[in-house]
Amino acid sequence: MIHPTALIDRKAEVAEGVTIGAYSVIGADVKIASGTQIGSHVVVKGPTSIGKDNRIYQFASIGEDPQDKKYAAEVTRLEIGDRNTIREFTSMHRGTKQDRSVTRIGSDNLFMAYTHVAHDCLIGDHVIMANGASLAGHVRLNSHAILGGFTLVHQFTQIGEYSFAAMGSAITQDVPPFIMVGGKPTRPHGINSVGMERNGISADDIRLIRKAYKIIYKTNLRLEDAIEQMEDMAGDSKPVSDMVSFLRNVTRGILR
Template sequence: MIDSRAVINPKAELAEDVTVGPFSIIGPDVQIDAGTEIGPHVVIKGPTSIGKDNQIYQFASIGEDPQDKKYADEVTRLEVGDRNVIREFCTMHRGTLQDQGLTKVGDDNLFMAYTHVAHDCVIGDHVIMANGASIAGHVHVGDHAILGGFTLVHQFTQIGEYSFSAMGSAITQDIPPFVMVGGRPTRPHGINSVGMERNGKSPEVIRQIRQAYKILYKNNLRLEDAIEEMEGMAGESNELSNMVSFLRNVTRGILR
């Protein structure tokens, strides 16, 4: 399962059925779980843990040192979950001690060619980053979010669940859950109803999110007032409650 031309450090731990292609290099303190396939010419540096049934394509660079001038070779980590697809020339860097010392990637994500996940980022589940999308350090990306091709995300920004960015978006402030953004300059353009429908959200939930969007973006309210009005209509809706919680914890303001 491991090509004779691959270089595997003796301190790396690979499950018995892990596949490693020719000319790949796996360093010490790397753990790779069952069913994961590593293509040719992949470089994985530790400390890094990679879960089950991932597919990592040729020329990806996983677990490299963070691109942060404050980084001084301290021990930090990258954790990758299960069933992720990591395509050609994707780069994922470990964390820094300026944060939690950890970059963390969840399950069932798709990272298309030339995508970049910087130090200290946290990515949920079922996220899609299209070709060339890049997130700077300390960015958090919620479940089911989609970043269109060549989307650029500023450091410390939060991307809410089920949000969607169009191709070439430049995101410098937080994107609330379920919101679609795009254009130059990047602005909100409605809700991601298609994404919600595809993932089984009910028409009532989608209606509530659409109403919340109007409160947030169409009623000319201060953010604090919009949050209070949305909170009043949240009731037992998990989606609206999650949206309100996100808005109460924004750090860079929201894109409006």
């Protein structure tokens, strides 16, 4: 299960059933749970915890120091959940003490080749980052979001659940849940109805999300006034309530 050329630090904790390929390096303070498969030439640096049944392909760099000039070798960490697929040349960095000291990744995500997750990012579940997509530091990428190939996300930006960014998007402000963005410059282009349908969101909720989109983007209202209108029509719709909650906590304004 562990190739004889792999280097594993004595302070690493590797559960039974973990596969580690040729010439991979597992550093101190790394914890790897059962069922995870690590390919050849992978470097994992601690403190990093990796959950169950992940698949990490060759040449990935996991848990390296953050690319932050303020970083001064403080003890920070990377936490990865279960059943993630991390493809070739992906890089994921630990957090910084200026934030929560942790980069945290959920479960059931797909990180395609050459993707990058910077320090202090928080990623939910069932996220897809296509080839070359990159997150700057302190980004929050919520569950079921999809980033097309070579999408770039500015630091401290929030990406809402079920949102979709087309190939080559440059995201410099928060993207509300359920919204599709794309183009140069990157702008909103309707709602991600296909993604919502595939994940079992009801036709009534999709109809209300479409109405909310029109309130935000087609009425020329101030964001505060748009939020009030959305609250009035939300009723018992959890997706609309989630969108309202997101909009009340934007950090960089929303992409409009």
